[in-house]
Amino acid sequence: MPDSSFREIRDLALFSQMADENFSALMRGAYVQNFPAQIELITEGDPSDFLHVVLSGSVDLFSAWNGRETSLATVRPISTFILAATIKDAPYLMSARTLEKSRIALIPSQDVRAVFDIDGNFARAIVTELAQCYRSVIKAQKELKLRTSLERLANYLLRQQRRASGAASFDLDFEKRRLASVLGMTAENLSRAFKGLQPYGLEVDGTRITITNQAEFERFAKPNPLIDDGST
């Protein structure tokens, strides 16, 4: 593994506090690989052989049942995914595929578990990470059960706006078909939802979003930190 990747991973909160020798032990069995777009990295139900770290590009976590499919999350650099499966030595609950050309580090799960058992700092960092992940999913669950599709879209746009430094105009960061799946609706409905938000101060031009009436838009969306705040 090249030193730069090594460094990037070490700087993650998950790995930054662990002992040098343990980090080295983890990296010994690890390797970095470049994947083209649209490659299925893992399949739900498979045993969790590797902890994955997205170094560049992006990855879609999704799941299928009975012929249907839904996107559950998008992983962007630099962060890990399927940590819980790795720790529990349990099968993946989600599949993963690259959305674009991506560089991914693979760390053998058994090494992660071994180091987890001997390195208290690593164990504590994992706790923080898992608690964060858990709370994110709870928020997603609340959003899905408490909001209509129009409200979910409106609040998603507000979150996206904040990520894009808060300006009235910003771009969607992935294709609408996938956004629809993430928000739990069909692509057709997403199209209509964009239309449905226009009376509340929204303009859409392709992938370009403009919130023309911030106050009115927020009055409709009713964002709530206990659902929409990414950090806490």
Added chain:
Amino acid sequence: MPDSSFREIRDLALFSQMADENFSALMRGAYVQNFPAQIELITEGDPSDFLHVVLSGSVDLFSAWNGRETSLATVRPISTFILAATIKDAPYLMSARTLEKSRIALIPSQDVRAVFDIDGNFARAIVTELAQCYRSVIKAQKELKLRTSLERLANYLLRQQRRASGAASFDLDFEKRRLASVLGMTAENLSRAFKGLQPYGLEVDGTRITITNQAEFERFAKPNPLIDDGST
């Protein structure tokens, strides 16, 4: 705190491996309290002052937004809740209320965090617990996004049947109004969903459920371990 409660808590996987002195430190600040039914124990948004342990009775975790409310989970003895908020020292994402008369142990969150920092075994046990919780929510999320209300009910009944030792007849363990909320539908729709499952081999008499045609019922429900298995 009475010795018996002490013992029950110590036997939880979360606490069983930690050092005696650390467990004692945790218990020093803890106390047990009896609550009547329908008492709101915590409110979402409040700071997480205590880790809660349900010793007897049962607790409903729910959330509200914009006048709507939904049940997210039910906690039964003996287990903890709001562990993630306690660890992260972040506000509760869910409210909690007793469903019946309940005995609950309260452990100051700051003590939990303090011991977490010094006891590696405790930290590791927390990881296991959080990973478990995380995977449970992911499964709930998949169920909600991939299944219709009829399918959710059918699979819920199969899970309930397994919990009740697998016999064809068994009882619902909570009122239908709450079941509806847990499954993400209205009480009226739940009523119709029960009717809608009759052609697939279901009989309902009040709270008494009988699956008259197990094979046909499962053919409809299509249970999947990656959504419906409680353990993994």
Added chain:
DNA sequence: TTGTTGGCTTGACAATTATCAATCGTGGGA
């Protein structure tokens, strides 16, 4: 016993969301 309460059910209707088919528009390859 009678009356009341609260949960459950039912029917009629409305809103939301999905499905299907067709069309539009853009960007890349021949």
Added chain:
DNA sequence: TCCCACGATTGATAATTGTCAAGCCAACAA
């Protein structure tokens, strides 16, 4: 340049789910 592929959009329609109002029924208290 033209054509194709693919995602996005639109319209028509159907399925699903929610809302509102009324009625049913069992538990409970007076």
